[in-house]
Amino acid sequence: MNKASPRCGFVAIVGAPNAGKSTLVNALVGQKVAITSPKAQTTRSRLMGIAMEGETQIILIDTPGIFAPRRRLDRAMVAAAWSGAAEADTIALIVDAKAGLKADIEPMVEQLRARSEPKILILNKVDVAKKDELLQLAAGLDALLAPTDIFMISATTGDGVDDLKSALAARMPEGPWHFPEDQVSDASQRLLAAEVTREQLYLQLREELPYASAVATEKYDERKDGSVAIHQQIYVARPTQKAIILGKGGSRVKSIGEAARRELGEMLGRKVHLFLHVKVKQKWDEDRGLFEEIGLDWVE
Numbered sequence: 001m002n003k004a005s006p007r008c009g010f011v012a013i014v015g016a017p018n019a020g021k022s023t024l025v026n027a028l029v030g031q032k033v034a035i036t037s038p039k040a041q042t043t044r045s046r047l048m049g050i051a052m053e054g055e056t057q058i059i060l061i062d063t064p065g066i067f068a069p070r071r072r073l074d075r076a077m078v079a080a081a082w083s084g085a086a087e088a089d090t091i092a093l094i095v096d097a098k099a100g101l102k103a104d105i106e107p108m109v110e111q112l113r114a115r116s117e118p119k120i121l122i123l124n125k126v127d128v129a130k131k132d133e134l135l136q137l138a139a140g141l142d143a144l145l146a147p148t149d150i151f152m153i154s155a156t157t158g159d160g161v162d163d164l165k166s167a168l169a170a171r172m173p174e175g176p177w178h179f180p181e182d183q184v185s186d187a188s189q190r191l192l193a194a195e196v197t198r199e200q201l202y203l204q205l206r207e208e209l210p211y212a213s214a215v216a217t218e219k220y221d222e223r224k225d226g227s228v229a230i231h232q233q234i235y236v237a238r239p240t241q242k243a244i245i246l247g248k249g250g251s252r253v254k255s256i257g258e259a260a261r262r263e264l265g266e267m268l269g270r271k272v273h274l275f276l277h278v279k280v281k282q283k284w285d286e287d288r289g290l291f292e293e294i295g296l297d298w299v300e
């Protein structure tokens with residue numbers, strides 16, 4: 001049998017916060033590489049998930065949502081999203097079919113329309129959307145964006161994901177792979193480990209607190225026995241926030257640490273020792289060094 005020549009390319013996944021971008025990247029890669037949560041703006045920096053389909057490598061650029069930025073951190077996130085799009089062979093706009101057009105996506109669609117890269121539209125969450133609304137949304141966005149293709153999927157149930165994956169593979173240009181076949185993401189293990197803890201902050205803390213915090217991996221030591229010891233700082237801006245994260249007698253941070261350690265152990269396939277320290281650092285979101293550590297560029 002003739003071996004097909006390798007193909008490799010980039011697909012930028014853009015969309016409003018909570019559309020399901022990270023969930024889709026994980027579904028296409030076939031394992032978890034990006035953290036997700038029901039809270040908006042879980043993804044802060046740009047992350048690449050690497051999917052293989054036969055001889056084709058599809059590099060998926062998971063981006064923070066595109067939304068109206070207020071803080072410096074927001075600006076950096078939106079900038080990371082657009083710069084993700086700039087490297088792509090295809091831009092995939094993903095829209096929460098349940099939320100529909102109300103999620104303020106029209107300005108984003110307009111900006112996308114003006115770009116020269118080929119665009120596809122993905123309507124996600126078909127498992128919870130009504131069929132007639134779905135068709136209406138598809139027609140509306142088709143007119144606004146003029147995508148080359150429209151896919152209807154559920155990133156959580158996997159419905160339509162295989163078809164989407166083959167369609168994406170077919171769009172990738174011929175060329176050598178950028179990453180080894182078994183690599184699933186471009187994130188360093190330090191960043192990945194910080195992301196997993198941050199995911200627990202989003203899942204276990206209420207309301208605004210996750211947005212007011214950041215996680216940095218300070219030490220990542222692979223031990224001789226095959227386990228790994230990870231030390232992380234959770235940064236918050238105020239002592240009251242620190243108290244909430246610690247919880248009564250340290251119970252909250254303990255439960256965050258346990259869940260993150262379990263998750264990391266599964267992802268890394270080895271035993272993990274996780275040490276979390278909560279630190280008050282006023283205006284951590286104005287700290288350039290910390291920005292770079294959490295994978296964001298500094299935007300003036």
Ligand SMILES: Nc1nc2c(ncn2[C@@H]2O[C@H](COP(=O)(O)OP(=O)(O)O)[C@@H](O)[C@H]2O)c(=O)[nH]1
Pocket residue numbers: 015016017018019020021022023024035036037038039040041042043065124125126127128153154155156157
């Ligand atoms: N019902 C349903 N929920 C989904 C689907 N895809 C994602 N979600 C949920 O939507 C929320 C946001 O997903 P996430 O991937 O973090 O969105 P992102 O902000 O666009 O990266 C999470 O709670 C997901 O579990 C889907 O196909 N169906």
Ligand SMILES: [Mg+2]
Pocket residue numbers: 021022023035036042043063064
């Ligand atoms: Mg995300």
